Amino acid sequence: MPGADKEADLTERIEAFLADLKRGGCGTGPIRGSGETARETTALLRKVTAQARWSSAGDLMEIIRKEGRRMTAAQPSETTVGNMVLRVLKIIREEYARSRGSSEETDQQESLHKLQHFVHLKANVIEAINELLTELDGTTDNIAMQALEHIHSNEVIMTVGRSRTVEAFLKDAARKRKFHVIVAECAPFCQGHEMATNLSKASIETTVIADAAIFAVMSRVNKVIIGTQTVLANGGLRAVNGTHTVALAARHHSTPLIVCAPMFKLSPQFPNEEDTFHKFVSPHEVLPFTEGEILSKVNVHCPVFDYVPPELITLFISNIGGNAPSYIYRLMSELYHPEDHDL
Amino acid sequence: MQQPSKMNEEELVEYFRTQMRTDPDMASAVAAIRTLLEFLRRDKGETILGLRESLKWATDCLTEVDSSVAVSSGGELFLRFISLTSLEHQDLSRCKKVMEERGELFLEKISLSRTKVAKLCHTFIKDGAKILTHSSSRVVLRVLEKAAAEKKRFTVYVTESQPDTAGKQMADALRRINVPVTVVLDAAVGYVLEKVDLVIVGAEGVVESGGIINKIGTYQMAVCSKAHNKPFYVVAESFKFVRLYPLNQQDVPDRFKYKADTLRTVSDLSDEHPMIDYTPPSLITLLFTDLGVLTPSAVSDELIKLYL
Numbered sequence: 001m002p003g004a005d006k007e008a009d010l011t012e013r014i015e016a017f018l019a020d021l022k023r024g025g026c027g028t029g030p031i032r033g034s035g036e037t038a039r040e041t042t043a044l045l046r047k048v049t050a051q052a053r054w055s056s057a058g059d060l061m062e063i064i065r066k067e068g069r070r071m072t073a074a075q076p077s078e079t080t081v082g083n084m085v086l087r088v089l090k091i092i093r094e095e096y097a098r099s100r101g102s103s104e105e106t107d108q109q110e111s112l113h114k115l116q117h118f119v120h121l122k123a124n125v126i127e128a129i130n131e132l133l134t135e136l137d138g139t140t141d142n143i144a145m146q147a148l149e150h151i152h153s154n155e156v157i158m159t160v161g162r163s164r165t166v167e168a169f170l171k172d173a174a175r176k177r178k179f180h181v182i183v184a185e186c187a188p189f190c191q192g193h194e195m196a197t198n199l200s201k202a203s204i205e206t207t208v209i210a211d212a213a214i215f216a217v218m219s220r221v222n223k224v225i226i227g228t229q230t231v232l233a234n235g236g237l238r239a240v241n242g243t244h245t246v247a248l249a250a251r252h253h254s255t256p257l258i259v260c261a262p263m264f265k266l267s268p269q270f271p272n273e274e275d276t277f278h279k280f281v282s283p284h285e286v287l288p289f290t291e292g293e294i295l296s297k298v299n300v301h302c303p304v305f306d307y308v309p310p311e312l313i314t315l316f317i318s319n320i321g322g323n324a325p326s327y328i329y330r331l332m333s334e335l336y337h338p339e340d341h342d343l
Numbered sequence: 344m345q346q347p348s349k350m351n352e353e354e355l356v357e358y359f360r361t362q363m364r365t366d367p368d369m370a371s372a373v374a375a376i377r378t379l380l381e382f383l384r385r386d387k388g389e390t391i392l393g394l395r396e397s398l399k400w401a402t403d404c405l406t407e408v409d410s411s412v413a414v415s416s417g418g419e420l421f422l423r424f425i426s427l428t429s430l431e432h433q434d435l436s437r438c439k440k441v442m443e444e445r446g447e448l449f450l451e452k453i454s455l456s457r458t459k460v461a462k463l464c465h466t467f468i469k470d471g472a473k474i475l476t477h478s479s480s481r482v483v484l485r486v487l488e489k490a491a492a493e494k495k496r497f498t499v500y501v502t503e504s505q506p507d508t509a510g511k512q513m514a515d516a517l518r519r520i521n522v523p524v525t526v527v528l529d530a531a532v533g534y535v536l537e538k539v540d541l542v543i544v545g546a547e548g549v550v551e552s553g554g555i556i557n558k559i560g561t562y563q564m565a566v567c568s569k570a571h572n573k574p575f576y577v578v579a580e581s582f583k584f585v586r587l588y589p590l591n592q593q594d595v596p597d598r599f600k601y602k603a604d605t606l607r608t609v610s611d612l613s614d615e616h617p618m619i620d621y622t623p624p625s626l627i628t629l630l631f632t633d634l635g636v637l638t639p640s641a642v643s644d645e646l647i648k649l650y651l
C-alpha cells in the first residue's frame with residue numbers, strides 16, 4: 001500500500017536524522033554545519049505536514065511539537081533544530097489567522113482546534129515552508145553581500161576558529177578590498193587552521209595566532225568579526241570556547257565586535273539553564289590519554305561553548321541586515337510566537 | 344428589590360481597606376481594582392462618559408489612601424481594558440454588563456500573574472545560590488517559594504530596609520518555608536555583595552524606559568551589583584507598568600515619593616524622606632513579568648501594547 005510505505009519512509013528518515021544528530025556535533029567540529037541542520041529539519045517538517053494525518057491546525061501543531069521535542073532531545077546543544085520547529089509553528093499560526101481573516105488572539109486559541117479550511121491550510125503551510133527553505137538557502141549570500149559596507153581597505157580583522165558565514169563574508173569583501181586577517185587558532189580543536197587555509201586560498205593575507213596572544217595582538221586590530229553557534233534571547237551568544245576572551249580583549253581596546261549570524265540561529269532561550277547550556281567533550285584534546293600517570297590525579301574538562309554577554313557585542317549582521325543586541329527581543333517576537341517558547 | 348446605592352468616597356475607602364485586611368497577600372493594586380469593579384457595579388451613571396469620569400474620580404480617591412505607583416497604574420489599565428471593546432449597544436445597561444464582564448476577566452488575569460512570574464523566574468535560581476533581595480516583596484517571596492518547592496537549596500540575604508524595617512517581615516516569611524535567611528543592614532549591601540550570586544528585587548512600578556520605581560535603597564543596590572558584576576533581576580506583574588519617563592531621581596512625581604498621609608499633612612516636603620527611588624534600565628539585567636522575560640529595552644514595546 002503506497003500510504004503505509006510513505007509513512008514508513010517518513011519515520012525512517014526521522015530516525016536517521018535523529019541518529020545523525022546524536023552522533024554529530026562532536027568535539028572536532030560539527031559533521032554538518034548548522035545551515036544544513038536547519039535545512040534538513042525544515043525539509044523533514046514539510047514532509048510531516050504533507051504526510052501525517054491531521055484534521056485541524058491544532059492537530060498539526062501538536063504533531064509538529066511532538067516531533068520537535070524528539071529532535072531537540074536528541075541533541076539539546078543543536079538549537080537550530082528547535083528554532084526551525086518554532087518557525088514552522090509560527091507559520092502555521094499565521095496561515096491559519098490569514099485564512100480566517102481575523103487577528104483576535106483570544107479566539108485563535110480555542111478555534112485552532114476546529115476543523116476549518118483544511119485543504120487550503122495544508123497547501124498554504126507547505127508553500128510557506130518552501131519559502132522558509134528558500135530563505136535558508138540564501139542566508140550565507142545575504143550576509144556576505146553586506147561585507148563591503150563593513151570592511152575597508154588596509155584594515156586588520158581578527159576572527160576566532162572557523163565559521164562558514166565569516167569565511168564567506170571575508171571572501172566576498174576580498175574581491176574588491178585588500179585587508180589583513182588574523183585568525184586565533186582556537187585550541188583544542190584548532191579549527192582556526194582550516195579557516196586560515198581557506199582564506200589564504202582566496203588570496204587574503206592571513207596570520208594564525210595562538211589563543212594566548214589574542215590580547216597582545218588586539219591593539220593592532222581594527223575590527224573583530226566572529227560567527228556563533230546560537231544567539232540567545234537577551235542578545236548574548238553561545239559561541240565556540242575562546243570567544244569570550246576575544247570579546248573582553250576587544251572591549252578593553254574599544255574595538256568593535258561584529259557577529260555574523262543568520263536568523264535561524266536566534267533562539268528564545270535565556271542563559272540560565274545549567275543542563276542545556278554547557279557541552280563537554282572528551283578531554284583527550286586537552287590532555288591526551290598517553291599521559292596516564294597524571295590522569296588519576298587531575299580533573300580535565302573540555303567545554304565546547306562559551307557565553308558572551310550582550311554588553312560586549314557591537315553589531316549583529318544577519319540575513320535581514322544589521323541590528324544592535326538590544327533589538328534582539330524585537331526580532332524574536334517577529335520570528336516566534338511567545339506561546340511556543342516551551343516546546 | 345432595593346438596588347445597592349452608589350458608592351461615595353467613604354464607602355469606597357472602607358471597601359478598599361477591607362479588601363486589604365481580608366487578604367494581606369493580595370497586591371494593593373489588585374485590591375484597588377476589586378474596589379473599582381464593585382464601584383462600577385453600583386454606579387448609577389446615565390452615560391458612558393459619566394461612567395469613565397466617575398471611575399477616574401474613584402481611582403484618584405484610592406491613590407489618596409495608598410499612594411503607591413501600582414494603584415495608579417492598575418486603575419488606569421483597568422479603565423482602558425474595560426473600555427477596549429465595542430460599546431455600540433443601544434442599551435446602557437448592556438454596555439455596563441459588557442464592561443463588568445471585561446472587568447472580571449481583567450481581575451482573573453492579574454490574579455494569575457504572580458504565578459506566571461514565579462514560573463519564569465525560578466529556573467534562574469541555581470542550586471546552592473546565594474540571593475540578595477531588598478525589603479519585602481510578595482512577588483519575590485512567591486518566586487522563592489516556587490524555587491524552594493522545586494527542591495532547590497539557596498540562602499537569602501534581606502536588607503532590613505529602614506524606615507519601616509519591612510525586611511524583617513520578609514525574613515519571617517522565608518523562615519516559615521525553611522529557607523536560611525540573614526537580615527543585613529541597608530549599609531551592608533556593598534559588604535555582602537561579594538558573597539552573593541544574584542540580586543532579585545520586586546518593583547512598585549515599571550517605567551517606560553525599562554527602569555523601575557521601588558523602595559528606597561534599590562538604586563544603591565543596583566549600582567553596587569553593577570560594580571560587582573552580579574546580575575540584577577526585577578520581578579513585577581504587568582499592571583505595574585506606568586506611563587512615566589523619569590530621567591533622574593527628581594523627575595519622579597512627589598505623589599509617588601511620599602506616603603499618602605505625609606502628602607496630606609506636611610506642607611514642606613523637602614524635610615521629608617522619600618519612600619521610593621528610581622533605578623535606571625542600564626543597571627537592570629532582566630525583568631520577569633507575566634508578559635514574559637524582558638530585557639529593559641523590550642519594556643517600552645510591551646508598555647505601548649498594554650496601553651494602546
